[in-house]
Amino acid sequence: GNSxxxxxxxxxLSEEAFLTINCTYTATGYPxxxxxxxxxxxxxxxxxxxxxxxxxxxxxxxxxxYRKETTSxxxxxxxxxxxxxxxxxxxxxxxxxxxxxxxxxxxLLTVNx
Amino acid sequence: xxxxxxxxxxxVTETGTPVTLRCHQTENHRYMYWYRQDPGHGLRxxxxxxxxxxxxxxxxxxxxxxxxxxxxxxxxTLESATSSQTSVYFCAISDSDRDEQYFxxxxxxxxx
Numbered sequence: 383g384n385s386x387x388x389x390x391x392x393x394x395l396s397e398e399a400f401l402t403i404n405c406t407y408t409a410t411g412y413p414x415x416x417x418x419x420x421x422x423x424x425x426x427x428x429x430x431x432x433x434x435x436x437x438x439x440x441x442x443x444x445x446x447x448y449r450k451e452t453t454s455x456x457x458x459x460x461x462x463x464x465x466x467x468x469x470x471x472x473x474x475x476x477x478x479x480x481x482x483x484x485x486x487x488x489x490l491l492t493v494n495x
Numbered sequence: 496x497x498x499x500x501x502x503x504x505x506x507v508t509e510t511g512t513p514v515t516l517r518c519h520q521t522e523n524h525r526y527m528y529w530y531r532q533d534p535g536h537g538l539r540x541x542x543x544x545x546x547x548x549x550x551x552x553x554x555x556x557x558x559x560x561x562x563x564x565x566x567x568x569x570x571x572t573l574e575s576a577t578s579s580q581t582s583v584y585f586c587a588i589s590d591s592d593r594d595e596q597y598f599x600x601x602x603x604x605x606x607x
Contacts, residue, residue, distance in 0.1 A: 414595075418598075424600060424601075425585055425598040425599055425600045425601050426587075426598040428596075471537060471538070475595075482528065482540045482554075483528075483538075483540075483587075485537040485538045485539075487535060487536065487537040488537050
C-alpha cells in the first residue's frame with residue numbers, strides 16, 4: 383500500500399536559517415505529491431504540489447522537487463521566518479479509484495527570532 | 496479560501512452517546528472526506544464520498560457512519576461515542592480524484 387515517511391520533529395531554527403524537511407514515499411503507479419501546512423488552531427492548507435516526476439512545486443518561498451528515482455519530495459526554504467512556524471505534512475495521492483490522501487505524521491517547525 | 500464550514504467547532508460528550516458532525520461546502524465539489532487527526536498518527540481517513548449517496552470506508556471507519564443526501568453536506572455520525580474517538584475531525588473536499596483537497600477548520604471532539 384501507499385505510505386509517506388517524513389522526518390520527525392520538532393525542528394527548531396533561527397530566523398533566516400535554511401530549512402529542509404525530508405519526505406520519502408512508497409506508492410504504486412505515478413502519485414501526485416503535496417505539502418500541506420497547518421498553523422496553530424487551524425485546518426490544513428495546501429502549500430505546494432507536483433504531479434509528475436521532476437516537477438518542482440513552489441509557493442511562498444518554499445520548494446519541493448518530485449524525484450521518482452529516490453521516491454522523495456523534500457521541502458526546502460532558503461530563509462525561514464517566525465511566521466513559518468507550523469506543522470508541515472507531506473502527502474501523496476495515487477488517484478484512480480483510490481481517492482484518499484496518504485499523509486506523513488507531520489513535522490513541527492518552530493522558528494525563533 | 497475554499498468555502499468549507501464544520502459544525503460544531505467544539506463538542507464535549509459522554510461515552511455511549513451518539514454524535515453527529517456536519518461538513519458544509521459551497522464549492523459544488525464532488526468528493527468529500529472525513530479525517531481524524533491524532534498526535535503521532537497524522538491524518539487518517541475515516542470515510543469519503545464520491546457523490547450524493549455514494550460513500551465508502553477509509554482506513555479507520557469502525558464506529559463511524561456517514562451520509563450525504565446533498566452535494567453540499569457530508570455528515571459524520573459516531574453511533575456510540577467512546578473515549579478513543581476523542582480527536583480533531585477534519586472535513587475535506589476536492590473536485591476530482593487527483594486534485595488537491597481543501598480542508599475545513601476542524602471540530603475538536605472530547606468524549607468523557
